[in-house]
Amino acid sequence: MRVDHAGLATEDATTMVEQYTGLFDCSVAHEESFDGMEIAFLDLGNCYFEVIEPREDGAISAYLDRNGPGIHHLAVETDDIEASLETARDLDIDRIDEEPRPGAWGHDVAFLHPGSTGGVLLEFVEH
Template structure:
């Protein structure tokens, strides 16, 4: 596995994309509205920042209400998300997703519960 992206919850993805673009020379690689969110991916060498702006009430809106803006999750790229889930399941890791589901860019994704991963929401993503 390798690091795919870091998900960042924000109230304004366009504003944060502009800031990160200036500060880190990180161009926008992809934008879409997905699952009640505006999602903006900024490209870095070997990975992305995924900016998550809620468009309606949902997971990211609730996260922002509780925690404010900041790092939401860390995503690891795998060639076999189902196999990765099986491996962590065998080790007793609590899952958010028992099966892969469609994610941004049409990738298959699944999340691990932060209770089992040191307080970090971890996403597996299969391109």
């Protein structure tokens, strides 16, 4: 496993993407509209920043209302998302997703509840 990306919630993805691509001399690897959000993945070489701007009410807009802009989640790449979820079950870690679901960029994803992971919303992602 390795860190795949950090999800960054913002109310203005365009500005954040412009700022971060300049600051880190990186490029946009992928952009899409997905599940009521505008998403851009910035390629940092060994991992990505996923810039997320909500376009409708949902989890990201609720996060922004509660916390303001910032790090929303940390994603870990796995070669076997089912086995990773099984390990979480065996360790009695609460899961938001009991089964993998479609995520951005065509990846399968599953989230673990931050109440069981030290306050960090963790995402398993399988490419």
